[in-house]
Amino acid sequence: MKLISIRLLSNGRHSEKFNGNSLGISYKLGKSNKATVITIAIAVPIGGVMVLLFLTSCWLRRKGKKTHEVITAINGANELTTMESLQFDLATMQFATNDFSPEKKLGEGGFGEVFQGKLPNGQEIAGDEEFKNEVLLVAKLQHRNLVRLLGFCLEGAEKLLAYEFVSNKSLDYFLFDLEKRRQLDWPIRYKIISGIARGLLYLHEDSRLRIIHRDLKCSNILLDNEMTPKISDFGMARIFGANQNQASTNKIVGTFGYMSPEYAMHGEFSVKSDVYSFGILLLEIICGKKNNFYPQLDGGEYLATYVWNQWRDSRPLEVLDPTIEDSYSRDEVLRCLHMCLLCIQEDPAVRPTMATVVFMLSSNSINLPLPQHPAFFIQSSLREQRVPMEELELEQSTRRTMPLSTNGMSITELYPR
The missing domain is CATH 1.10.510.10 (Transferase(Phosphotransferase) domain 1)
Structure with missing residues (x-):
């Protein structure tokens, strides 16, 4: 497919380019033609912006609906929207645990394996590979005698938790x-x-x-x-x-x-x-x-x-x-x-x-x-x-x-x- 770019010149002429190469085609415009070109030059960008805004709005609505569906599957209600600041991406969790290396494995919890890791900011974490129940509970709990939730990851089929690392084991x-x-x-x-x-x-x-x-x-x-x-x-x-x-x-x-x-x-x-x-x-x-x-x-x-x-x-x-x-x-x-x-x-x-x-x-x-x-x-x-x-x-x-x-x-x- 070839691309056409129309550029209005200051002297009332325009040049046409095919694939960026000027063909040197030019002609003089009459008043009516000039008005038409100006109208097109204004309307096309505005129309393009409106289409872009519409597509962006549709994408955001679809993304919001998809996110809500994921959350509903976990708790039947929108429980995690206030936890956006706690969310990590999967790449961060993989990096922190050396791609869930067996050497980083600490043990197993009630619903999954537990790994030790270190976030890019240097903070140590422990992660649980199954978190469906825990994330809904622990995110709401704040007490010095409960282990603290630092973040979580919801990415595709991966559901991960990041806890504070407690140094003296159990x-x-x-x-x-x-x-x-x-x-x-x-x-x-x-x-x-x-x-x-x-x-x-x-x-x-x-x-x-x-x-x-x-x-x-x-x-x-x-x-x-x-x-x-x-x-x-x-x-x-x-x-x-x-x-x-x-x-x-x-x-x-x-x-x-x-x-x-x-x-x-x-x-x-x-x-x-x-x-x-x-x-x-x-x-x-x-x-x-x-x-x-x-x-x-x-x-x-x-x-x-x-x-x-x-x-x-x-x-x-x-x-x-x-x-x-x-x-x-x-x-x-x-x-x-x-x-x-x-x-x-x-x-x-x-x-x-x-x-x-x-x-x-x-x-x-x-x-x-x-x-x-x-x-x-x-x-x-x-x-x-x-x-x-x-x-x-x-x-x-x-x-x-x-x-x-x-x-x-x-x-x-x-x-x-």
Whole structure:
């Protein structure tokens, strides 16, 4: 196709160019012809501008509609429009993580792999390759004891999250290693306990949303360079309405050993489910052990059962992690053990709320009620009748006879709940 350019000369003539080469064709214009040329010269640019504006408007409307469709697919409403300043492009995320190199992989969260990366401005991040649920929750949450969302990427099929990088890894990295847990003296552990409690209270009562975490465990508690705890991994969390107290599901997700009995066996969960998980977490921090079965404990017991028996027999300090014997406060440890047993009671109605737990931690004046026996409490006569964990299934018919769970694995259901 050849292009024609018409240029009006100052002497009333014009020249025609084909492909930029002047043909030297010229002639004199009459008055009427001159007026016609002037009209065309004015109208054509104006018309071109109007067409350009129309096409631009159509493109913007189409782009806006496409963006809204993407957002609606995530939440059914326009939730991300206020997050434009947080959005990264895919190239930035790939650059930050060295194209999601295996060397940058930190682990796996509730809905995807987690990578370490560094943004062009030098800020370190951690990214989660599946973010559908988390971005809707965490973007609205601001608390020093929750991991902070720095940005996200929505590009084609890629859905990525960028979190702040928390330098000291997770609590389990220290707590379940004999040498590393020596770095966690009692003042640090008490600080971690208090921080987790405040973070949960924020989720349950003080944030813009009421959120049930549903997967609170040591590996989801990150520690910064000052050992401040930050709750992470909201991939399994659920939002509750203002007047909602409980929900149920047929899809059980979470981690063995931290699940409340009403959730593990019947699929029912509430803020008291998180309270139960907090109680198990508190027990592990004090004892320095996972909530597993220990054959060497009184002929074979689960940690929670062992702690209950020692408490009942007035020997509570025997469960204390030996590495903190030189740094612990007797009153604080006993109070925390008491709170732990209140949190893991079988009946969710008698478990304290996180507001009560925070108050218990901050005040010695409140008298604590006597705890009832913990959930999954196993009598000594039943110790030899344990079902091996490899035989356990999460079908509804089996869950009703499930013994105390271990916490060695997570269950993730990748379907709407």
